Amino acid sequence: MTDGSAPSEPPADIDIADAGRYANGIGWDDFRTLRAQPGLHWNRYNGHGFWAVTRHADVCEVSRHSERFSSAIGHVNLWDLEADALEARRSILEHDPPAHTRLRRVVSKAFTPRQMRRYTERTRAIADDLLDAVVERGGGDWVELVAAPLPIRVIIAILGVPPEDADYMVELSNHLVEGTTETQSLPPDSYGNTTPLRLLPFGSPAAWGLYEYGAKLGDERLEHPADDVVSHLVHAEVGGDRLTATEFRNFFQVLVFGGNETTRTAITHGTMAFAEHPEQWDRLAANRELLASAVEEVIRWASPILHMRRTAAVDTELAGTQISAGDKVVMWYPSANRDEAVFERPDEFDIGRADNAQIAFGGGGPHFCLGAYLARMELTVLLEAMLDRGIRPASVADLVRIPSNFVHGVASVEVTVDVDAAVAESSAAVRA
Numbered sequence: 001m002t003d004g005s006a007p008s009e010p011p012a013d014i015d016i017a018d019a020g021r022y023a024n025g026i027g028w029d030d031f032r033t034l035r036a037q038p039g040l041h042w043n044r045y046n047g048h049g050f051w052a053v054t055r056h057a058d059v060c061e062v063s064r065h066s067e068r069f070s071s072a073i074g075h076v077n078l079w080d081l082e083a084d085a086l087e088a089r090r091s092i093l094e095h096d097p098p099a100h101t102r103l104r105r106v107v108s109k110a111f112t113p114r115q116m117r118r119y120t121e122r123t124r125a126i127a128d129d130l131l132d133a134v135v136e137r138g139g140g141d142w143v144e145l146v147a148a149p150l151p152i153r154v155i156i157a158i159l160g161v162p163p164e165d166a167d168y169m170v171e172l173s174n175h176l177v178e179g180t181t182e183t184q185s186l187p188p189d190s191y192g193n194t195t196p197l198r199l200l201p202f203g204s205p206a207a208w209g210l211y212e213y214g215a216k217l218g219d220e221r222l223e224h225p226a227d228d229v230v231s232h233l234v235h236a237e238v239g240g241d242r243l244t245a246t247e248f249r250n251f252f253q254v255l256v257f258g259g260n261e262t263t264r265t266a267i268t269h270g271t272m273a274f275a276e277h278p279e280q281w282d283r284l285a286a287n288r289e290l291l292a293s294a295v296e297e298v299i300r301w302a303s304p305i306l307h308m309r310r311t312a313a314v315d316t317e318l319a320g321t322q323i324s325a326g327d328k329v330v331m332w333y334p335s336a337n338r339d340e341a342v343f344e345r346p347d348e349f350d351i352g353r354a355d356n357a358q359i360a361f362g363g364g365g366p367h368f369c370l371g372a373y374l375a376r377m378e379l380t381v382l383l384e385a386m387l388d389r390g391i392r393p394a395s396v397a398d399l400v401r402i403p404s405n406f407v408h409g410v411a412s413v414e415v416t417v418d419v420d421a422a423v424a425e426s427s428a429a430v431r432a
């Protein structure tokens with residue numbers, strides 16, 4: 001590792017991998033400092049370190065060049081895994097083309113905008129059901145009442161998991177997030193796990209619970225196919241062969257986790273942002289045509305995933321910095337989403353941004369988020385349901401964050417709402 005950029009100022013000694021640094025939210029000043037530095041920042045980590053990619057253009061370049069920045073060598077989180085653990089845990093995220101292309105083809109058809117439109121009505125019914133409880137209480141913990149249950153109920157409907165198991169999926173997914181923090185509350189043998197934790201995603205026995213659940217459901221759908229993604233996965237033939245049992249269970253785990261944790265975070269930060277910027281809610285209420293740009297801004301603002309890692313496959317160069325084969329290269333999405341070279345007034349929540357170039361779903365390339373249309377659909381439907389029903393996020397209190405360097409997570413937050421009964425009545429009349 002050599003830094004060819006020879007900065008005139010000594011580089012900032014900032015540790016953006018320190019999970020404790022996120023206890024009070026993202027350190028925006030740290031990232032601003034790093035973006036302004038020439039070249040890439042070498043962040044010490046676990047006795048060695050990684051190149052921190054914090055500018056928008058650089059994140060896009062890494063994302064789009066898997067031949068230089070590999071997802072298959074090493075893994076996509078910061079820490080290294082032993083070879084057997086990497087093999088056992090390898091999901092779609094830890095492949096490069098062409099192996100990645102094969103896996104991606106299996107699922108991509110199930111997540112197109114057209115497919116997602118099939119779930120709009122069901123999503124609206126789920127949102128209405130959750131908002132009924134919010135209205136009844138005048139608010140409450142937004143994570144528990146809306147942000148956690150909405151995405152999980154939608155993704156399990158798409159996957160084909162029975163609705164009565166929604167809470168179990170949320171529980172398992174919460175434990176997986178815990179695996180990215182310093183505290184793990186689960187004993188290693190939870191959920192009947194007998195596998196060494198290092199072989200499980202996020203080192204969590206909850207991953208075993210998900211594997212087991214997915215395998216059972218997969219077996220069931222192999223015998224009795226239904227119109228759902230699990231049936232599609234177990235029956236799909238790609239290039240003449242089926243997914244292996246390991247490929248299937250890792251897919252199932254990624255879809256439950258990816259479909260749950262991230263959208264939950266976007267809903268939570270988005271709602272908080274509207275409560276804290278009431279003029280933006282008024283603007284949206286008065287101009288429904290801003291819905292699409294509002295959703296993009298919510299996603300930019302929330303930046304639910306903090307980073308993804310690649311590993312240099314060859315000696316290469318980025319932003320004037322020499323990178324050696326084997327070096328870790330880590331993309332920091334929240335920083336890219338506040339890059340002043342791309343966004344005017346990046347620290348302002350502005351739902352009217354034209355051509356919002358947010359890259360919370362990744363900077364393009366083969367791994368661009370499979371669930372991007374789904375997440376956008378869920379956010380659109382939720383905001384629309386709130387507008388139709390005259391529900392306005394009014395105040396925010398008791399924010400409890402998840403101290404993780406991987407997700408921009410919120411454990412709980414009290415949100416109160418004001419309800420305009422006249423709006424609700426007139427829009428119900430229109431919808432009827």
Ligand code: HEM
Pocket residue numbers: 063092093094104111155254255258259260262263266299303304305308333360361362363364365366367368369370371372374375
């Ligand atoms: C606001 C919500 C979401 C955000 C911010 C988000 C973010 C991301 C990011 C940053 C990546 C990696 C991109 C890369 O490495 O280049 C990713 C990949 C992925 N996401 Fe999402 N995601 C969201 C919602 C979802 C949903 C709802 C699903 C459910 C299907 C999902 C499933 C996936 C999958 C399967 C991948 C791996 C794709 C691949 O490797 O080819 N995501 N997402």
